[in-house]
Amino acid sequence: MTDDLITLQSPDGASARLSLHGGHLLSWKPAGASEQLYLSPRSEYVPGKAIRGGVPVCFPQFSDRGPLPKHGFARTLPWELVQQQQGKDDALVVMRLRDSEQTRAIWPHAFELELSARIGGRTLDIELACENLGEAPLQFMAALHTYLRVADLDAVSVEGLAGLRYWDSIKQAEALQRMDLLLTGEKGVLDLDRIYFGVKDRPLLVSEDRRQVAVRQQGFEDAVVWNPGPERCAKLADMPPEGWSEMLCVEAACIGRPIELQAGESWVGRQSLELL
Template sequence: MSAPAEQAQITLQSPDGARATLLLHGGQLVSWVPAGGAEQLYLSPTSRYGAGVAVRGGVPVIFPQFAAQGDGPRHGVARTRAWELVQQETGDRDALAVLRLQDDADTLRAWPQAFALELTVRIAGRTLEMELAVENRGEARFAFQAALHSYWAVEDAARVVIEGLQDRRYLDSLRGEEGVQHSHRLELLQGQPIDRIVYGPAAPLRLVGLGESSTRRLLIETEGFDDAVVWNPGANHGLADLPAEDWRRFVCLELAQIEHRPVLDPGEEWVARQTLTCL
């Protein structure tokens, strides 16, 4: 589902037919359709839009804190701010856009650091590339957390497995308990919520739909992100901006930098990337 027409949008289309849509609000990717494929991202039909509001779905940019692991707004300031488009182009084989956000009086009240973010989105064929760059524009060093909080569309969250997390430590944020993922496959339980931070997923991850009718196979590769997060609110979520049964329609599998916070001196930059391929 697309965002409301009144939202400032950037539409990308590569020569091979791949398409993507970004909102300037939050610098948020809300649609990705690979060449010859179907919509890959979930966007809630009841999501709210407007200044200071986080859009439910797509790929929100989390910065400078994850969840409530800091003194500022939950998941930081980036996902509720207006970004600017600094570059958009279509090449012979791809299309890309670069969006930028930097500190202002409002962000400095929430997090007293001078920063700039650049999000680069490139589509080609059945591949999506997203790069997040963080720059310290101030006079003091700072540490931060970051994530690309991706909502992947699925037929049924209870019939999805995630591969590639074997032997990784995790924190169950719902129970406050740590453990180790022993199985090669992580399965989501029918109707049950999950909120798990997995530390150090060095191997590529795969999101795989089960069942004869499912063709869902997504490969997720990273450079620069050390952690991953698996989240679904379950059947009894009570979220006002999510229809009651739509917990079935997505799985959040996001790449993140949570446990080891990057530290930037003045003028330094940190960069991380994720590459998504429909198999």
């Protein structure tokens, strides 16, 4: 795994770690602050397996909404390093995944996927770009499956989702979010797996006591909020049994309306996290 690791350091002290395995962001520490992402201590760093935690890239399929492996193949394949640099007040890394015999065998398209991560101060910008290199149109779903680290899930709220309709993947039903999402109280409520549609550019605020992380997205229409809860977490081999209580996924995603690219066209989506 060590050969795959990339360390980013900005002049102000912000840092991040990434792996070329899956084009995966593993760690983000804003300047003067502690770790903001959850990474499972039970993750297996082996070819063909996804890393649990950090920011996995879901592409070209979300979850099991299609014939491909769950969440597609981008998170389990080796990426290549394109660029790494330190500016006067930030640091940047760019990684790339191109189609191969392996990907074309299950998804017959020529494409180039690029992930860039920029850190500086208390901000992390992650950008995912896809270009259709083939002659035919292609269609895909995508998500930045961000695992935010929390100390006490019972003290967490997510503001900015009120008024949106969502698909509840646990209940297999659509519903309306009438107010801010509060993760307080009964542990049973915490088996959360929701796709919020039409989030677009509206900012979300994840609060826990005095800590607040602003989550903004561009190019991604939807957002996913996920926590496996204690029962489902116990069944995940790559998560400790109590891991569910230390994380909340808030993901920028395109699921409801897959992105369509004609030959030569490109798409870009971004998720920005800022520790306030």
